Amino acid sequence: MRLKPAQVKLICQKLLLTLRSKQLIVLKTGEAEILSKMEEIFVKDLKVEDEINAEAERLLEQVAAQSGGNIDREKMFNLIKRELVKKRNAVI
Secondary structure (H helix, E strand, O other), X not given: OOOOHHHHHHHHHHHHHHHHHOOOOOOOOOHHHHHHHHHHXXXXXXXXXXXXXXXXXXHHHHHHHHXXXXXXXXXXXXXXXXXXXXXXXXXX
């Protein structure tokens, strides 16, 4: 995970504040409970992305070994990652 827990908390707080100030949401439960759930979901999504990145890196190594290393690693990584995201129906 690239973000620290304090950063995730700050992002969620700012997001909730923005949504409330623009009257895009009405809270039906306490703010602390909502922030906690937002942070939980945010961290879960970051972990999914980390898992996808790790799998893409493993697959990239296999492709590189098969091709003798004559590939654009960044392009191939992004292509593999895109396919994994699609396969998992993930949003990142």
